[in-house]
Amino acid sequence: MNKPSTSTKLQRGLSVMLLTSLVLSGCTDGGGSTANENSGKDGGTAVANDGPFGKYEPPIEVSFVRNLSDVVENNVLGVLKNETLEDNRWSRLYEEKLGIKMKYDWVVKGNPTSDQYLQKINVTLASGDLPDFIPVNATQLKQLADSDQIEDLGAIYEKYASPMTKEVLRQEGSSPFDAVTMDGKLMAIPQVESSIERAMFIWIRTDWLEKLGLQPPKTMSDVLAISKAFTEKDPDGNGQKDTFGLGVTKDLWGGAMGLEGFMAGYKAYPSIWIENSSGKLEFGGIQPEVRKALQALQTMAKNGEIDQEFGIKDGGKVSEQISAGKIGMEYGEQWNSIWPLQLGKDNDPKSQWQAFPIVSESGETPKVPLKFSTTRFWAVKKGAKHPEALVKLFNMHLEKNWGETEEFNKYFAPPEAESVWQLSPVTPYPLKKNVEAFRAIDAARKAGDTSALKGEAKTIQEKLDMFASGSKEGFGLWGWERIYGAQGSMGVVDQYDKNKQFLMEKFVGAPTPTMVERDATLKKLQNQVFVNIILGEPIETFDKFVNDWKQLGGDQITKEVNEWYASTK
Amino acid sequence: MGMKLRRELPLHFMILPGLLFIVIFSYIPMAGIMIAFQKFIPAKGLFGDQKWIGWDNFEYVMNLPNFGQVLWNTLFIASLKLVLGLIVPIVFAVLLNEVKNEFVKRSVQTTIYLPYFLSWVVLGGILIDILSPSGGIMNSFLKAIGLPQVFFLGDNNWFPGTLIISDVWKNFGYGTIVYLAAITNIDPGLYEAATIDGANRWHKIWHITLPGMRMVIVLLSVLSLGQLLNAGFDQVFNLYSPQVYESGDILDTFVYRIGLLDAQYGVATAVGFFKSVVSLILISTSYFFAYKFAKYRIF
Numbered sequence: 001m002n003k004p005s006t007s008t009k010l011q012r013g014l015s016v017m018l019l020t021s022l023v024l025s026g027c028t029d030g031g032g033s034t035a036n037e038n039s040g041k042d043g044g045t046a047v048a049n050d051g052p053f054g055k056y057e058p059p060i061e062v063s064f065v066r067n068l069s070d071v072v073e074n075n076v077l078g079v080l081k082n083e084t085l086e087d088n089r090w091s092r093l094y095e096e097k098l099g100i101k102m103k104y105d106w107v108v109k110g111n112p113t114s115d116q117y118l119q120k121i122n123v124t125l126a127s128g129d130l131p132d133f134i135p136v137n138a139t140q141l142k143q144l145a146d147s148d149q150i151e152d153l154g155a156i157y158e159k160y161a162s163p164m165t166k167e168v169l170r171q172e173g174s175s176p177f178d179a180v181t182m183d184g185k186l187m188a189i190p191q192v193e194s195s196i197e198r199a200m201f202i203w204i205r206t207d208w209l210e211k212l213g214l215q216p217p218k219t220m221s222d223v224l225a226i227s228k229a230f231t232e233k234d235p236d237g238n239g240q241k242d243t244f245g246l247g248v249t250k251d252l253w254g255g256a257m258g259l260e261g262f263m264a265g266y267k268a269y270p271s272i273w274i275e276n277s278s279g280k281l282e283f284g285g286i287q288p289e290v291r292k293a294l295q296a297l298q299t300m301a302k303n304g305e306i307d308q309e310f311g312i313k314d315g316g317k318v319s320e321q322i323s324a325g326k327i328g329m330e331y332g333e334q335w336n337s338i339w340p341l342q343l344g345k346d347n348d349p350k351s352q353w354q355a356f357p358i359v360s361e362s363g364e365t366p367k368v369p370l371k372f373s374t375t376r377f378w379a380v381k382k383g384a385k386h387p388e389a390l391v392k393l394f395n396m397h398l399e400k401n402w403g404e405t406e407e408f409n410k411y412f413a414p415p416e417a418e419s420v421w422q423l424s425p426v427t428p429y430p431l432k433k434n435v436e437a438f439r440a441i442d443a444a445r446k447a448g449d450t451s452a453l454k455g456e457a458k459t460i461q462e463k464l465d466m467f468a469s470g471s472k473e474g475f476g477l478w479g480w481e482r483i484y485g486a487q488g489s490m491g492v493v494d495q496y497d498k499n500k501q502f503l504m505e506k507f508v509g510a511p512t513p514t515m516v517e518r519d520a521t522l523k524k525l526q527n528q529v530f531v532n533i534i535l536g537e538p539i540e541t542f543d544k545f546v547n548d549w550k551q552l553g554g555d556q557i558t559k560e561v562n563e564w565y566a567s568t569k
Numbered sequence: 570m571g572m573k574l575r576r577e578l579p580l581h582f583m584i585l586p587g588l589l590f591i592v593i594f595s596y597i598p599m600a601g602i603m604i605a606f607q608k609f610i611p612a613k614g615l616f617g618d619q620k621w622i623g624w625d626n627f628e629y630v631m632n633l634p635n636f637g638q639v640l641w642n643t644l645f646i647a648s649l650k651l652v653l654g655l656i657v658p659i660v661f662a663v664l665l666n667e668v669k670n671e672f673v674k675r676s677v678q679t680t681i682y683l684p685y686f687l688s689w690v691v692l693g694g695i696l697i698d699i700l701s702p703s704g705g706i707m708n709s710f711l712k713a714i715g716l717p718q719v720f721f722l723g724d725n726n727w728f729p730g731t732l733i734i735s736d737v738w739k740n741f742g743y744g745t746i747v748y749l750a751a752i753t754n755i756d757p758g759l760y761e762a763a764t765i766d767g768a769n770r771w772h773k774i775w776h777i778t779l780p781g782m783r784m785v786i787v788l789l790s791v792l793s794l795g796q797l798l799n800a801g802f803d804q805v806f807n808l809y810s811p812q813v814y815e816s817g818d819i820l821d822t823f824v825y826r827i828g829l830l831d832a833q834y835g836v837a838t839a840v841g842f843f844k845s846v847v848s849l850i851l852i853s854t855s856y857f858f859a860y861k862f863a864k865y866r867i868f
Contacts (some may be wrong), residue, residue, distance in 0.1 A: 115829075122832050126611035139832055147613040250810045309702060311812035312723045317697070516833065520826040521633060524818075527811040535812070552634050 052162035052395045056099030060386050063103045063131040064425045065124060067110055067117045076417045083423070089411060090424040098396060100389050102425065105131045112376065132384040133425070136188070138179060141377050142510040145187045150379040151387045154186040160388045162395040164403055168192065171431040175508040176374045178568055182510075188377035189390060194431040195370040195504060199496055200261030201355035201489055203336050205328040208235035216354075220265040220361040223329075224296065230328035231305040245305035247330035248297075249318050252530055256340060257318050259297070260369055261331035261358045266293040269369045270526075273507035273561060281506050281561050283554065284369075285526055286546045294542060297534045311531045315340075323347050331358070334434070334489035337482035345478050353482060355489035357496065367503040368496050374508075378426065393426045402430055408455050435497060438483075438490035445486065460484050509568075512560035518553030525549065605839040611832065626839035635818065642729070643819040647800040649733045651793050657737050658744030659786065663774055665745065666752050678749070682742035693807030696735060697722060722808060725816040732817065736804055747789070748782055755781035787865045795852040798844045820844065 068085060076083075083089060085107060094100045106124075110116045112135070124130065125140055128149075136144065144150045161169075169176060169192050176190035202217065204226065209216065212233050217223045227245025229235070236243055247257045253271050263270055269284035270293075276282050284290070300306050307313070307321070319340030321327050325348050330336070334355065341353045360366035380387040399405060401412045401421065412421045421427055430436075433456060440457040441464070444450040450461050466474040467481045483489050496502060511519065529537075529545040600615075605626055607619040630636060661681070668674045684692070700707050700721040708718050721731040759777050768776070802821035809817040820840060828837025859865040 119829050122611070122829060125832075126615075126834065128611075128614040128617075143610055143832070147610050147617070149613075250812070309720065309723060312697065312810040516831060517629070520831045521635065524635075524811070524814060524826065528814045531811040548634070 052160050052165070052392065053098070053399070054392070055097060056386070056389075059095060059099040059101050060389065061101040061103055062133060062384070062386065062389050063105050064133055065105050065121065065131050065135075066107055066425055067112050067114070068107050069109075069111050069422070071419050072422045073109070076419050076423060079417050080420070085423070088423045089420065093400065093411070094393060094396065094424075098389070098392050100386075100393065105129075130381045132381050132386075133390050134379050134381065135191070135376050135425075136379055137375055138377070138510040139516060141180065141188055141379055142182070144379055145182050145185075149382050150187055151382055151384065152185040152187065153189060153380060153387060153391075156388045157186055157189065157391055160391040160395070162399065164398050165391070165394050165428070168398055168428060168430050172196075172504075175372060175504075179372075179374065179508045179510065180377050188379040189394060190374050191376040191378060191426060191428055192431060193373040193375065194429075194434075195373050196432065196493060196497065196502060197434060198255065198333055198370055198373050199368045199493055199502070200258070200264065200331050200333065200358055201336075201492055202261060202358055203330050203332055203341065203353050203355050205230075205235070205351060206354045207350060207352045208328045211235055211237075216356050217359050219359050219363045220296070223262075223265065223359060224300070227300055227305045227329060228303060231303060235328060236325055241304070242326060244307050244321070244327045245329055246300060247318050247322060247327040248306055248310045248534075249315050250311050250313055250531065251315070252527060254315065256315060256332040256336050257330045258332060259293075260371075262297070263290065263293040264358055264366055264369050265360050266290075266296070267360070267367070268293045269367075269503065270530075272369055272371050272505040274503070275506050281565050282558060283549075286549050286554070291539060291542045294530060294533045295539050298536065298539065301534050302536065306534065308535070311535060319343060325351060334483055334493060335479075337489065338479035341482070342476070342479040346476075349475070354487050355482065355492055357492045365499055365501060368501045369503045370505060372505040372508040390426070393424070394428050397421075397424050397426055398428055398430070402433065402455070406455060408459065412456070413459060435490055435493050438488065438494060441484055442486075442491065442494075506565065507561050509561075509564045512557060512564065514553050514556040514560055518557065521552060522549060522554060522557075525552070602838065602842050604835055605842045607835055609835040609838075611834055622835075626835045627843065630836055630840055630843075635823070638815065639818050639820055639823045642816060643798055643800045643821075646729050646732055646805075646817075646819060647797050649729075650736050650800065651797065653733060653737045654740060654744065655786070655790055655793065658741045658748055659782070661741060662745045662748035662752060662782075663778055665749065666778065667770065667774075678742070678746065680742075681745060684739045685743045687739070689803040689807045692735070692739065693804075696731075696808065700731065723810065723812045725813055728809070728813040728816050732801070732804060732808065735808075736801060744789070748785060751782045751785040752778060783863065784865065787859050787863050791852065791855045791859050791865075794855045795848045797851050798847055 066085075072085075077085065080088070086102075086104065091102050094102060106120065108117050108120045121134075121136070121140065124134075125136075125143065130149065134144075134150075169190065172192065172195055176192045177186070180186060180188040180190050202223065204216065206216075208230055209226070212229050212235055214226055214229060215222070217226060230243055230245040232241065234241065234243070246262075248259060249257045252259050260269075260271060266289050268287060268289035270287075270290050272284050273281045274284050274287075297306065301308065307318075310318070313321075318327070322330070322340050323343035323346070325344060337353060337355070344351055345353070358366055358368060378390055380390055401408055409415075411424075414420055437455075437457040437460055440453055441450070441461055444453055444457075444461070450465075453461050460480065461484075463477045463480045464484060467477040467485075468474070481488070525545065525548060529541055533539060533541055604615075604619075606621055606623060608622050608625075609619055610617075613619060665674060665677060668677070699705050702708050702718045702720045702723075707721070711718060719727055721727050755777060759781075760773055763773050763777060798820060800819040800821065802819075802825065805817055805819050805822050806825070809822065824837045824840045827833050828840075
């Protein structure tokens with residue numbers, strides 16, 4: 001998850017301002033001249049009108065489609081009076097600096113992974129009435145490429161991507177490009193997502209730990225003991241046995257209240273493809289370690305440490321329980337303190353949560369599984385007049401937020417509307433930006449001087465200061481303090497990173513043919529069996545599941561995945 | 570004949586918009602059925618260069634591991650919904666007809682009609698709370714009268730029943746109004762005559778009201794039989810969970826997952842086509858029987 005931050009600072013160094021105008025606009029208002037020299041950071045790598053930041057004269061129009069999330073609708077457009085989805089600081093910037101006007105063919109409410117959005121985009125693909133630039137997932141990309149409807153972007157990317165774009169898109173290796181390269185052609189620009197942002201932590205209510213005289217966990221048996229104590233020793237002190245040790249949702253996996261981190265404690269990685277000792281890929285969900293982890297969960301559920309009703313509760317429902325102070329532990333990502341935990345904090349200011357590193361059964365340092373998280377690829381409709389405009393948008397988005405001419409406060413996360421970056425249709429970001437920001441803040445904190453921080457780190461530090469001030473407004477920033485503060489989750493990421501604990505998913509290609517056919521069935525089967533085992537079905541059901549999984553296409557998928565894997569070597 | 574036709578011509582013209590609607594929205598899209606026989610790649614377009622694969626999509630669906638279960642769930646849930654969905658409003662309409670106080674009658678009518686207007690998205694959230702085993706109203710009630718707690722939405726034994734009853738509850742107000750309308754069509758003279766002959770209330774219901782509603786009942790049952798394979802996507806989708814896939818996964822949710830989410834349009838169309846054929850057979854048969862036993866014809 002991309003993490004915005006805030007600042008009240010509005011000043012910019014004069015030199016930065018000058019540079020901005022030179023690089024981004026100065027070179028294009030030369031009226032009759034066609035080849036102004038390129039000034040500033042790109043050091044003359046391209047002719048101004050045709051470089052990574054070249055402006056179209058007259059302006060061009062390109063069409064998009066997009067989703068409108070609740071966050072953008074309420075927290076961005078809801079508070080910014082003079083901006084709409086079609087006309088806002090990003091669209092104005094793109095038009096002013098690049099000469100690119102944006103038009104949305106349609107807008108659907110919901111998140112980019114929501115069913116509504118998926119349906120709408122699938123229907124758009126089926127109708128053949130594509131926008132110029134279309135954000136797709138791996139399956140859709142493969143269909144588009146197979147039917148020869150999109151442009152090969154290889155040469156365009158090489159020519160137009162700014163050095164920063166090229167660097168950012170390669171930050172976690174070549175996987176994102178492996179995923180979009182078909183027959184040697186670059187069929188889309190991957191909008192890279194940070195995998196390490198998806199690392200799991202154990203979020204625990206530390207006020208309960210203290211109350212019951214417990215220590216943070218070092219091994220899985222500590223985790224189980226804490227869960228048991230949270231359930232049985234009445235940590236909320238209301239005299240009733242109405243608390244749960246561990247929060248779980250009916251979907252089992254996910255960035256909040258998911259089980260990936262718990263299972264990793266048993267060396268089980270049930271939602272990713274891993275490499276076995278002989279260098280072959282295999283599916284994590286059918287390994288014997290998963291059985292062991294399920295067994296443990298079943299015992300917990302039997303003891304009442306997991307809500308017997310979790311099987312029908314989605315994230316929203318479980319977060320209601322958390323905010324009501326009924327759950328003391330959950331596995332999730334670094335942002336969980338902002339949602340859902342801040343809800344609980346708001347309800348009960350005395351409650352306190354902290355992210356701890358995940359632990360293993362034996363006490364050795366566990367691997368932290370990371371799902372390949374780049375799922376959005378930007379394809380360009382075949383015959384679109386200006387395919388390179390897409391690359392220019394990428395360049396500009398990165399430059400304006402993290403480049404030398406950054407106006408982070410204006411374009412990424414101004415205090416009044418922190419998610420303003422989402423108004424841009426393309427939203428790439430440096431993959432380690434958050435942990436880097438933490439490192440900068442932490443170093444400054446240890447040195448006792450935070451005044452030299454800049455950019456994103458500075459805006460985050462301002463939040464931390466505001467929280468530390470104890471003001472009412474600052475209280476709402478508790479979630480941020482839990483991420484970037486001295487005990488913050490980012491400190492754990494830092495530790496994971498330095499210990500080289502990350503276990504990256506190995507399969508990153510488009511779904512194989514059998515996967516396309518069988519994935520829905522197999523996922524359903526897996527979810528159903530796992531939920532039922534946790535709720536008390538005999539553990540032997542797992543063995544049957546493994547057999548079923550293999551027979552229902554799993555073996556074939558494994559074969560195809562390994563063929564793909566061999567082809568990338 | 571010529572005179573008659575001229576006189577009735579305006580009436581025939583009145584059908585025109587309806588016919589047009591059916592042609593545009595029902596007949597023309599039928600061309601899309603061909604997708605069921607193709608390895609359909611959406612990006613190539615409806616009339617693009619698709620690969621024809623005969624019955625493969627159908628075989629694929631029939632061979633999917635859950636298909637039998639899903640088909641059974643669909644039939645079971647849909648047929649019970651159908652039967653109860655017919656009986657409950659009839660009984661209710663007859664009872665409501667016996668209420669002589671107009672105000673009470675209208676108020677009841679309006680109240681039972683209300684849930685019909687709520688979407689399943691809204692009702693789904695409400696039902697999860699009401700039916701929760703820990704603290705839901707329903708279970709508090711069961712507990713109060715000494716019955717065991719029931720996990721209505723998470724127990725495979727209870728889930729289909731919950732679906733059926735909540736569906737009947739949501740929709741019976743609508744049916745009741747249709748039947749009440751049918752009852753008002755009955756000649757009041759029949760009731761007066763029966764009273765003079767010494768018939769009591771029960772006799773009048775049995776011999777006048779119910780026979781008087783017969784045509785509407787037959788019509789609605791014939792029409793609803795065509796829906797036998799529609800067990801209600803909206804409802805199931807908003808209420809089910811992995812725990813009750815076994816008893817709650819129906820054709821529509823199944824197709825939704827493989828068709829729309831996994832973008833296998835060929836397969837999804839094949840199932841849709843299969844549903845249509847079964848529905849056609851059912852509706853034709855019931856129409857035949859309706860004519861044979863009740864002398865009922867639409868045309």
